[in-house]
Amino acid sequence: MIFPVKFRITEHKKKECKFQAIEFKKYWQPSEKYFYKGLLKIYSKAKIPSRLICYLNSSPYSMDDFEKGCISVSYKFKTPDKVKRVVAHELAHFLFRQAYTKYSLKVGYSETQLEDLKEILTVLHKPVLGLDDKGYKVHAKQRTQALKLWSKYHNLEKVISGLFKNKI
Ligand SMILES: [Zn+2]
Numbered sequence: 001m002i003f004p005v006k007f008r009i010t011e012h013k014k015k016e017c018k019f020q021a022i023e024f025k026k027y028w029q030p031s032e033k034y035f036y037k038g039l040l041k042i043y044s045k046a047k048i049p050s051r052l053i054c055y056l057n058s059s060p061y062s063m064d065d066f067e068k069g070c071i072s073v074s075y076k077f078k079t080p081d082k083v084k085r086v087v088a089h090e091l092a093h094f095l096f097r098q099a100y101t102k103y104s105l106k107v108g109y110s111e112t113q114l115e116d117l118k119e120i121l122t123v124l125h126k127p128v129l130g131l132d133d134k135g136y137k138v139h140a141k142q143r144t145q146a147l148k149l150w151s152k153y154h155n156l157e158k159v160i161s162g163l164f165k166n167k168i
Contacts, residue, residue, distance in 0.1 A: 001032060001052045001087070006072065013058040013075075020075040021056050027080040028054075028087055035088050038129040039095060042121070042156055046095035054087055062086055064093035085131050092125065093118050103157055107164050117160065120146050124159075127151070142166075 003021040005014065028035075036048050053070040062073040071090035077083045096118045104114055116139060123143035125133040127150065135143050142163060149162040 001028060001054050001091075003028075003054050003056060006055045006057045009058050017056050017058055017075045020078075023078075024054070024056065024073075024083050024087070027083040031084060035084070035091075035129060038125075039088065039092055041128050042124050043092065043095035043099055044156065046099035048095070052091075054090070062090050064090045064097065066094055066097040081132075085125075085133055088125060088129060088131055089122050089133055092122055096121060100156065100160065104160055107161050109160075109164060116142075117163070120163065121156070121159070123147055124150050 003024045005017045005021050009017055040046065040048065049069060055070055055072040056075045057072050058075055060074050060076060062071070064071045071087070071094055073086050073090055077086050101114065104117060105111075109117060119136055120139045120142045122133045123135055123146050125131040127147070145166060146159050146163060149159040150156075153159065153162075
C-alpha cells in the first residue's frame with residue numbers, strides 16, 4: 001500500500017500531512033501481509049488490488065472510494081494501533097464493495113442498508129485481525145449478531161444473509 005498526501009490540501013497542513021504519511025507507512029507496512037491475509041479470510045471473494053492507494057487527508061474523516069480505487073484516511077491518527085485500525089477499516093469497506101455489493105443487494109438489502117452493513121461487519125476485525133474496531137453504537141446489537149454468525153459459519157455471505165433475516 002502506498003500513502004500519498006491528497007494534493008488538494010492547505011499549504012500549512014501539507015508539511016504535517018507529509019510527515020504523517022511516513023509515519024503511516026512505518027506503522028502499517030510491517031503488518032501489511034498479515035492484514036491482507038486476515039481481511040481475505042473475512043472477505044474471501046475479494047481481491048486486494050496490486051496497487052493500493054491510501055491517501056492522507058486533512059479532514060477528520062476517513063472514507064473508501066471504490067470507484068476511484070482508493071481509500072482516504074484522516075491524518076489525525078497518531079499511534080500505530082489507531083493507524084492500523086483505521087486503514088484496515090477503510091480497506092475492509094473497499095473489499096466489501098468490490099465483492100459483496102451484488103450479493104447483498106440480491107439478498108434484499110437497499111443501497112442505504114449497505115452502508116450500515118459494511119459498518120456492522122468490521123466487528124469481525126477483532127476475532128480475525130486482533131483489531132479492536134469499536135464501530136457505531138447504533139449497530140451494537142447487529143455487531144453482536146454478526147460475531148455469533150461468524151463464529152458459527154466462518155462465511156461472510158452467511159453472516160450477511162443471517163443478519164438480513166434478523167432484520168438489520
Ligand atoms: Zn466505516
